[in-house]
Amino acid sequence: MYQTLNKFVQSLSIATIVWGAVSGLLLIGAPSFAGWSPFSKLDGSLSETQILQKFIDTPFLALLLHLSLLILSLICIHFILAIIYVKSQRKGIVIFIAVFIWVYSGVSFKLLPSHAYLFNLCNYLILHSGAAQFGNIWGPFAIVIGLATLIVWSVNRIDLNTKIFSKLRYNWGYIIFFALIVIALWSGMREKLGKTIWDQFIFMFIGGSNHTFSLKSFLSYWVIYFGFIYLIQLYLQRELSEIGYYKLLRYRSISKWFWEWYRKIMIYIAFYLLILALFSLLLSSLKRFSFDFYISVDNSITIFEVFYHFFVNGYLQVLFYVLFVFIISWLSKEIFYSLLAICILSIFMFPGLNNWLIIPSGLNSIGYILSDHSIYRISVVLSLWNILGIIFVLYIFHKKDIDL
Numbered sequence: 001m002y003q004t005l006n007k008f009v010q011s012l013s014i015a016t017i018v019w020g021a022v023s024g025l026l027l028i029g030a031p032s033f034a035g036w037s038p039f040s041k042l043d044g045s046l047s048e049t050q051i052l053q054k055f056i057d058t059p060f061l062a063l064l065l066h067l068s069l070l071i072l073s074l075i076c077i078h079f080i081l082a083i084i085y086v087k088s089q090r091k092g093i094v095i096f097i098a099v100f101i102w103v104y105s106g107v108s109f110k111l112l113p114s115h116a117y118l119f120n121l122c123n124y125l126i127l128h129s130g131a132a133q134f135g136n137i138w139g140p141f142a143i144v145i146g147l148a149t150l151i152v153w154s155v156n157r158i159d160l161n162t163k164i165f166s167k168l169r170y171n172w173g174y175i176i177f178f179a180l181i182v183i184a185l186w187s188g189m190r191e192k193l194g195k196t197i198w199d200q201f202i203f204m205f206i207g208g209s210n211h212t213f214s215l216k217s218f219l220s221y222w223v224i225y226f227g228f229i230y231l232i233q234l235y236l237q238r239e240l241s242e243i244g245y246y247k248l249l250r251y252r253s254i255s256k257w258f259w260e261w262y263r264k265i266m267i268y269i270a271f272y273l274l275i276l277a278l279f280s281l282l283l284s285s286l287k288r289f290s291f292d293f294y295i296s297v298d299n300s301i302t303i304f305e306v307f308y309h310f311f312v313n314g315y316l317q318v319l320f321y322v323l324f325v326f327i328i329s330w331l332s333k334e335i336f337y338s339l340l341a342i343c344i345l346s347i348f349m350f351p352g353l354n355n356w357l358i359i360p361s362g363l364n365s366i367g368y369i370l371s372d373h374s375i376y377r378i379s380v381v382l383s384l385w386n387i388l389g390i391i392f393v394l395y396i397f398h399k400k401d402i403d404l
Helices: 002-026 048-052 058-087 091-111 113-121 127-134 137-157 164-168 172-188 197-204 215-241 245-251 254-286 303-332 335-349 373-398
Strands: none
Touching: 002 058, 002 254, 048 058, 048 127, 048 245, 058 091, 058 127, 058 137, 113 127, 127 137, 172 197, 172 215, 172 254, 197 254, 197 303, 215 254, 215 335, 254 303, 254 373, 303 335, 303 373
């Protein structure tokens, strides 16, 4: 992977040097002036320079930043294509995806509405386009650098020796789960009630509360969150079935094995919530909802509160579900009892059964924001339940832990 990146950067460097040399030849005889021209300083956005001079002091810095953004974006695209080739070993697929990216860049530039600027590929290849759409020059850089970091993190952790098509037949459960998530999120949108993507974000993850409850929202919550817990349950069952002398010898004790496993789950949960948020915003943008930074369904709610509740309380809630399932699985050694316990716990999402918000069931539902409940009180409740869950797990291990 990194060898191909090295060759790609070398080719890109040669192309940049040639481009710079040709540009230098064309500039022979031009007036030597280091600042922006009078035309660039006109109050308008008719050209690239008129846009960039509003954000950057000198043309040289603008050129440097433009090249940096372009190179970073091309490196990300190269990495994506390289990963696909290594996992598939099929040039046809790589060529198809490369052509698709090329076509999408033109389509996104011509057809996407202005409020869908996050998904316009040109905003990450051309600096003045990104600056005009984001209103600053750092937005495109932040997204590209974030994507590059995610790709590098993935490359260092995925098994590149395993071919993707050889594993697909064993992963139909994940494909079905993804399809159910798409259906749940898409069906959660309410075109007649919300104007912005943030409104639709609320509707997609509204879940259930004491005042806002519907069967469709409840089922969507089940698919999105308890479906994810079910996948973790399957992963946990494999881990528990493999606990033997080898793992005890490796980790020295069951407690150390648990913390290693739990640390991985914590990372998985964070990435799952991030992917959920990004995917839901993508679906909303496809329906051409506005990107304006306000919530039209309730002006008293801020976007910060919505994202705090989704990410922080959502993270704490899913962590508790994991601890809850782990405890049941550890004590019973049967997956059926874990599913039964989750079903019983989900009953408390129905109105009137959790008025004091003490039982940790569905407390990350966005519907609680619409019901004027304190999201920070929910954070405290979920944190306490997680602490109690960890204490109980450690107590169980203390009774039967094996140290080598």
